[in-house]
Amino acid sequence: MTRKFAFLDGRKERQFKMAKLAVNVDHVATIRQARGGVEPDPAAAAVMVELAGADGVVVHLREDRRHIQDRDARLVRQLVKTRMILEMAATDEMLAIAAEIKPQQATLVPERRQEVTTEGGLNVAAHENSVKKAVARLHEAGIEASLFLDPEPGAMRLARKVGADIVEIHTGAFCDAADKAAQARELKKISEAVRIAREEGLVVHAGHGIGYKTILDFAGMDGIAEFSIGHSIISRAVFSGLDRAVREMLELARMV
Numbered sequence: 001m002t003r004k005f006a007f008l009d010g011r012k013e014r015q016f017k018m019a020k021l022a023v024n025v026d027h028v029a030t031i032r033q034a035r036g037g038v039e040p041d042p043a044a045a046a047v048m049v050e051l052a053g054a055d056g057v058v059v060h061l062r063e064d065r066r067h068i069q070d071r072d073a074r075l076v077r078q079l080v081k082t083r084m085i086l087e088m089a090a091t092d093e094m095l096a097i098a099a100e101i102k103p104q105q106a107t108l109v110p111e112r113r114q115e116v117t118t119e120g121g122l123n124v125a126a127h128e129n130s131v132k133k134a135v136a137r138l139h140e141a142g143i144e145a146s147l148f149l150d151p152e153p154g155a156m157r158l159a160r161k162v163g164a165d166i167v168e169i170h171t172g173a174f175c176d177a178a179d180k181a182a183q184a185r186e187l188k189k190i191s192e193a194v195r196i197a198r199e200e201g202l203v204v205h206a207g208h209g210i211g212y213k214t215i216l217d218f219a220g221m222d223g224i225a226e227f228s229i230g231h232s233i234i235s236r237a238v239f240s241g242l243d244r245a246v247r248e249m250l251e252l253a254r255m256v
Helices: 026-035 042-051 070-079 092-101 125-140 151-159 179-198 214-218 231-240 242-253
Strands: 003-006 014-016 020-024 056-060 084-088 106-108 144-149 166-170 204-208 224-229
Touching: 003 026, 014 166, 020 042, 020 204, 020 231, 026 042, 026 056, 026 231, 042 070, 056 106, 070 084, 070 092, 070 106, 084 092, 092 125, 106 125, 125 151, 144 151, 151 166, 151 179, 179 204, 214 224, 224 231, 231 242
Parallel strands: 020 056, 020 224, 056 084, 084 106, 106 144, 144 166, 166 204, 204 224
Antiparallel strands: 003 014
């Protein structure tokens, strides 16, 4: 589907094909884990983002379980009616969990215990055999295999070589660029990576750091089928719902 959009920030009206949106609910779990209780529940968030129109729900079950827990991943799979995307390291433990839960899609990502969030794309060149085996195990379980990759031509070609169905292009360098010139350079890299991935017959997704302003810069870039966005949506939700939350609690407090 192609639609015409008039941007609110003064940019010219453009036409572009509508991409899908998968919403990452990890940071709902981050808030919960800060207290070690049961609220807020990322499974409830998964239902809410679906009802709001999201095309899929993303959860990253990290090896250190810093936010999403095993129970969360299993419950989200049971509740989601669109698509569940499980982000995971290519380890035996995670591959076994994926084979049990059977999300519609699994995205292989690099992990370091010291990082705050995923810092870059998977280095397929350095781990080609293990990634290829991981992709094969996902396929055996009937799961689409996606690789989270930096926007590099060689990485796109390797993704096809190891049998991936999807590449998710890491957009962090673009979103964190210091100025317009740097943004333009990074956006050009992403555009070229999208082109090569599509030539290789891969489905292209994009994510990491995309917010309410930066997403508009992708207008007119053909080939991105889906955006994976989490932090900016959860951050916006804190403020868009804070007024109502305070008013509801105030009303209850006045009844005491």
